[in-house]
Amino acid sequence: KYLQEFGYVAPSNSLGSAPGSSPDFSDIGSLFKRAITKFQEFAGLRPTGVLDVETKKKMAEPRCGVTDVLAVTSGGAAFKWRKNRLTYSIENFSSDLPRDDVRRAIREGYDVWAAVTPLEFEEVPAGSGADIKVRFGTGNHNDPWPFDGAGKRVL
Incomplete structure (x- = not known):
């Protein structure tokens, strides 16, 4: 269930079978091993494919409740921005963190991406229709991943 919930195994085809057909149990071992290996790589663990301690x-x-592996596809291809210059806005702030620290941390994160991709990131004012909208939220906050604490999700 964990591997499905966080994107390592497609929930609609977790056993390698087409919807409505009988699952192919002969491939479940290799599917599980590939999923475990992907998780280990993402988590910075030694990728063995074994569900170890x-x-x-x-x-x-x-x-966080957001999937690690984004399963959004279009015609079999992974989602991709159609432009290299992306805007982002910070729509609200946490009362627990200084605004300058939040801005700096987000900027530094985007700088990491910009250093290894052809993407550029520019902060624009909140409410200006940015490509990426950063928000601090709790509970159900208008996306598919509520911060409810269930399943070890961070509040």
């Missing part, structure tokens, strides 16, 4: 501990940690 370290992997189980990592899976049990509190975490």
Whole structure:
């Protein structure tokens, strides 16, 4: 379930079968091993494909509810921006963090991406129709991943 919930195994085709057909159980072992390996790589663990103690501990940690592996596709291709210059806005701020620290941390994160991709990021004012909208939220906050604390999701 964890591997499906966080994008390592497609929920609609988790056993390698077409919807409505009988699952192919002969491939379930290799599917599981590939999914575990992908998780281990993402989590910074040694990628063995084995559900070992370290992997189980990592899976049990509190975490964000957003999938690690984005399963958004269009015609079989992964989602891709159609432009290289992207805008972002910080739509609101946490009362627990200084605004300058938030801005700096977000900027530094985008700088990491810009250093290794052809993407450029520019902050624009909130409400200006940015490509990426950064928000601090709790509970159900108008996206598919509510911060409800269930399943080890961080509040």
